[in-house]
Amino acid sequence: MKVKSIAVLGLQWGDEGKGKVIDFLSDQCDAVARFGGGANAGHTIVVNGDKFILKLVPSGILHEGKLCFIGAGVACDPEVLQNEISELEARGISTKGRIFIDFGAHLVLPIHKVSDGFRDAGRGKGAIDTTKRGIGPTYADKSSRVGLRVADIFDGNTLETKIGYVIDTHRNNLGDRGTDESIVNASRLAQNLRSYEPLFREIVSDVGPEILRLLANGKRVLFEGAQGALLDLDYGTYPYVTSSHTTIGGIFIGLGIPPSSLGTAIGVVKAYMTRVGSGPFPTEINGKLADSLREKGREYGSVTGRPRRVGWLDLANLRRVININGTDKLAITKLDVLDELDEIPVCESYEVDGAKVSDVPSNHPDFCKAKPVYSKIKGWKQSTAGMNKIDRLPKNARAYLDYISEKTGVPIWLISTGYSREDTIFVDADPFSS
Ligand code: GDP
Ligand code: IMO
Ligand code: MG
Numbered sequence: 001m002k003v004k005s006i007a008v009l010g011l012q013w014g015d016e017g018k019g020k021v022i023d024f025l026s027d028q029c030d031a032v033a034r035f036g037g038g039a040n041a042g043h044t045i046v047v048n049g050d051k052f053i054l055k056l057v058p059s060g061i062l063h064e065g066k067l068c069f070i071g072a073g074v075a076c077d078p079e080v081l082q083n084e085i086s087e088l089e090a091r092g093i094s095t096k097g098r099i100f101i102d103f104g105a106h107l108v109l110p111i112h113k114v115s116d117g118f119r120d121a122g123r124g125k126g127a128i129d130t131t132k133r134g135i136g137p138t139y140a141d142k143s144s145r146v147g148l149r150v151a152d153i154f155d156g157n158t159l160e161t162k163i164g165y166v167i168d169t170h171r172n173n174l175g176d177r178g179t180d181e182s183i184v185n186a187s188r189l190a191q192n193l194r195s196y197e198p199l200f201r202e203i204v205s206d207v208g209p210e211i212l213r214l215l216a217n218g219k220r221v222l223f224e225g226a227q228g229a230l231l232d233l234d235y236g237t238y239p240y241v242t243s244s245h246t247t248i249g250g251i252f253i254g255l256g257i258p259p260s261s262l263g264t265a266i267g268v269v270k271a272y273m274t275r276v277g278s279g280p281f282p283t284e285i286n287g288k289l290a291d292s293l294r295e296k297g298r299e300y301g302s303v304t305g306r307p308r309r310v311g312w313l314d315l316a317n318l319r320r321v322i323n324i325n326g327t328d329k330l331a332i333t334k335l336d337v338l339d340e341l342d343e344i345p346v347c348e349s350y351e352v353d354g355a356k357v358s359d360v361p362s363n364h365p366d367f368c369k370a371k372p373v374y375s376k377i378k379g380w381k382q383s384t385a386g387m388n389k390i391d392r393l394p395k396n397a398r399a400y401l402d403y404i405s406e407k408t409g410v411p412i413w414l415i416s417t418g419y420s421r422e423d424t425i426f427v428d429a430d431p432f433s434s
Helices: 018-026 078-090 110-122 135-144 150-154 159-171 175-179 186-194 197-203 207-216 249-255 288-296 315-325 364-369 395-408
Strands: 005-010 031-034 043-047 050-054 067-070 099-102 221-224 264-270 273-275 309-311 329-333 343-352 355-357 371-378 412-416 424-426
Touching (some): 018 221, 018 264, 018 329, 018 412, 031 207, 067 207, 078 197, 099 207, 110 135, 110 159, 110 175, 135 159, 150 197, 264 315, 288 309, 315 343, 315 395, 329 395, 343 395, 371 395, 395 412
Parallel strands (some): 005 264, 031 067, 031 221, 067 099
Antiparallel strands (some): 043 050, 343 355, 343 371, 412 424
16 A cells, blocks of 8 residues: 655755645645654744744644644753644644654753753854754753653653753853753752643653554655754754754654655755855855845744845755655745846856866865856746746746756656745645655
8 A cells, every 4th residue: 555645854954935835735634743853943834814933833733633743853842832832722723632742752951952052152153053942952962861751751750860960961061050040950840841741641642653553544644844954963064954864864763653654755945045044055145136035035034033044046955965865756935036036046066176066065174165056047027926826837937947857857746936825836736646
């Protein structure tokens, strides 16, 4: 039997529009599962003019009755999760019996957030410019085997001791903050975590087996990526990356399911590129043109409000991460943002020390000095905003999309022309057929 699941993964530096694409698809799914990252993610969904920014709750939640899973690979800040659920309820979205979190998901404590800021500031000019949501320190504790997991909340006898391990790991690096009681008092923190016990009792689950059961019963499951491939801990622009696996392997580790449970891998690609935070960005542009794209695309971070850096599409990098993910189909978003341009540069390959290289230089120093080699595609100078039929697209917009598809060897399956659900062109009828 063919597996009815799809993965929706960002192929750039995050913020590709995954939330919008996943919300659009959720209608046709039974469940949506987040496998990695934490509240560093901000997935924006606009429904009838109402804007939702989801950080931990999967983007299927706005569709009545759809199940939402948070896997063991996610770093969960209990306060953020509780607030997000309360906000959804207050806005009329019923979450009861629809959200499930794995026993093994690691917990973000206040000390992780403080430590995140301290460590990053300590890097001086080399700061990563993290979201300060405690992501790096939480995953570091997980690897060092001192982390706290959802299941630990239920064990009143050992909780405080385990929190003590976490505090000991970070306290020495915290300077003055290392004495702040709200951060380093284990008994106070244990009490605070216990206050989340009723929430977790209601939603805790064994996520992997639940998903496998759904798939075995012919249900449709969508695996929701967070961040993007270029932020992957191993395959992104290290060290300017996040601390989780944002590429395809993260799904199986983060949910506890085998590769055979994946049907189709969709890659979400913005029609240009953005990056929030520091790190190399060879196709970055500055000045008036960058400002106007930033304004038109509303390129400000959904989590931190930071202006996003803006640049041209990098096909060389795109080909690399398409191979890593085994991408079957592309979803191209924000086409409308390019509407006014006379011509659109696209990076085809790189030049390093005067030599042309079609593959992306894999070591960091070479990548930092790589110069993009551009092709220029004619603009369409016509509004595509809100278009939802492929045959309405201007000829040159079609040519731009065809060019991306041809140069990557991957068919385009969805085109997004605005932030609302309706502003979407579905090229393929059934996303669950590969
Ligand atoms: P995510 O993290 O990948 O889910 O992306 P974000 O939500 O952080 O950022 C994408 C932004 O672009 C959000 O503000 C969306 O509302 C918006 N957006 C998504 N698709 C489109 C589109 O096709 N056109 C325009 N103009 N905006 C879009
Ligand atoms: P979504 O899911 C864009 C970036 C941060 C920083 C780096 C490390 O909305 O696409 P971290 O806090 O993870 O340690 O920060 O990664 N970053 C994102 N950028 N979108 C995201 O998520 C991001 N999550 C992390 O800006 O450069
Ligand atoms: Mg985002």
